[in-house]
Amino acid sequence: MHIFVTGASGWIGSAVVPELVRAGHEVVGLARSDESAATIASLGATAVRGSLDDLDSLRAGAASADGVVHLGYNHDFSRMEDAARTDLAAIETFGSVLEPRGGFLMFASGMLGLAVGRVATEDDGVDPGGHPRSAGALAALALADRGVRTAALRFAPTVHGPGDHGFVATLVDIARTKGVSAYIEDGANRWPAVHRLDAATLVARAVEDAPAGSNLHVVAEEGISTRAIAEAIGQQLDVPVTSVAADAAAEHFGWLGRFFGTDTAASSARTRALLDWTPTHPTLIEDLEAGHYTG
Secondary structure, three states: OEEEEEOOOOOOHHHHHHHHHHOOOEEEEEEOOHHHHHHHHHOOOEEEEOOOOOHHHHHHHHHOOOEEEEOOOOOOHHHHHHHHHHHHHHHHHHHHHHHHHOOEEEEEEOOOOOOOOOOEOOOOOOOOOOOOOHHHHHHHHHHHHHOOEEEEEEEOOEEEOOOOOOHHHHHHHHHHHHOOEEEEOOOOOEEEEEEHHHHHHHHHHHHHHOOOOEEEEEOOEEEEEHHHHHHHHHHHHOOOEEEEOHHHHHHHHHHHHHHHOOOOOEOOHHHHHHHOOOOOOOOHHHHHHOOOOOO
């Protein structure tokens, strides 16, 4: 198949593209810069210049493809509303191109807030009043009723591996700066995680086999306690591990405090059975213990 990928040079996309190429697909990746274009070419794909804000480039990319893997997103937490509007416009653009011929759209989504305090499953729907990004997810899933094979790729908040600069890397930086590795209250709240390479395998299988309108949980570990994460960081940095009260979390962790204190466990049992997917790469704690975040 001919597949158009946004976010192709990003943390997840740069692992997904080689998986798609190995599976025999012709991949075209959206590139915002010469550097991104060079990365995409090195992965075995063709780069086309454009951006998520440039709807003409998105329309052209989708027009020549059998389907779209939409992984691009602006994760600037100071501009969440703007990022969500850009994402919604991109999804609507892809839908307008793919609907007439019944193409597919695999799109990145999240799971924070899906089911606070209990284990989220693929049956949990999107809360329209939740994250600003929800509007894009709802618009994409609605395309399934109009002949587009859509699937929500609900990535764990931590997609880890050597080179990760996401949430866990930020926790390490905070621990290094503060001189302590902290968790909130008793640290019993849980974070799901998945290795970047396991995530890429799942996305490639979803392109082939995901049913229209499906929610897929890109999760290898249902929930790791935040205390266990803090302890692993503390051991690697050789700093004390301590609890921070909930009302002091914002001061200690900054913007990350409101996320690190939530309980966001999530199951991927149905996704594994549906796509015959079994994660095989190291766990988050194993990556921490290997020094990938602290070396």
